[in-house]
Amino acid sequence: MQTDSGVHVSSYGFSFLIFAVLLVLTGVTVGVAYVDLGWINTPLALLIAGVKAGVVLAYFMHLKWSTNLTVLVAIIGLLWFIILVAFTVADYMSRVPVQGWLG
């Protein structure tokens, strides 16, 4: 529903539904961690965490009902994070191993 001042307000039922979805996904991520899927385990855990984060962002943090400008700022945050991690990892992983790097 919307208030007179144009704010989107989620109902109790909807908020509890989002809560339940997040709990189920937490259970799923614990469950699949104990199944040997080889290299897929880690990407799958990150995918589930990403879906949970997306649910929180969209519904608890109201991005679904926010203006495009606010959504853009959120996306920029994600984009800079990807640049930070991807470029640093690419740097480290493309170096020649140095003896004793872990001390």
Place this chain on the structure above:
Amino acid sequence: MHAADAQLDHHFDDIHQQREAAGLGMWLFLAQEVMFFGGLFGAYTIYRLLDYAAFQEASHHLDVTIGAVNTAVLIGSSLTMALAVRAGQLGNNRGVSIFVLLTMLLGAVFLGVKGIEYSDKWHHGLIPGLHFTAETVAGRGVELFFVFYFVMTGMHALHMVIGVGLMLWVLRMAAQKRFTPERHAWVENLGLYWHFVDIVWIFLFPLLYLIGRH
């Protein structure tokens, strides 16, 4: 003067612009918070890739059940926070107080459990630098994992403590009946902050507790 006009600061055109500006400022703050935690997640990623065996061994020192239950507690606190924001949007100051108090309670439970986990790590000699006496197979990478564990969960916990502190302020505002359907940016932005801290944990939980459990 119209009732809504009293809620509007003179440098804004209307109530929508005022609310939009408050929310946008908070989102910009959260974007730089992403970069703050991003450095930790990035460093974690590199050392995990360099020494997976050690990270896997170290992760098995953490209790998945406690971690999962604490995740549920934190998600529950996000629910009560969302309901506090809802009450704020409707100008229901009593509702804000009740749900913010519940959020503080769940936050305190999370931090208490974290404290139990930390003391457990001490008893098992898993405190890097200070008290690392645990037998390891994979070498010093295990100790390095616990550096990440304590810095990342510690920074997360610090954010929660700050959040609980801000909640005291919001409780005071609610007691003064400051929240109206036109003006409730404080509780709304507190909600954004709390949900962001929840998201950080959503990633920390699998990355720290669930490495190579099969």
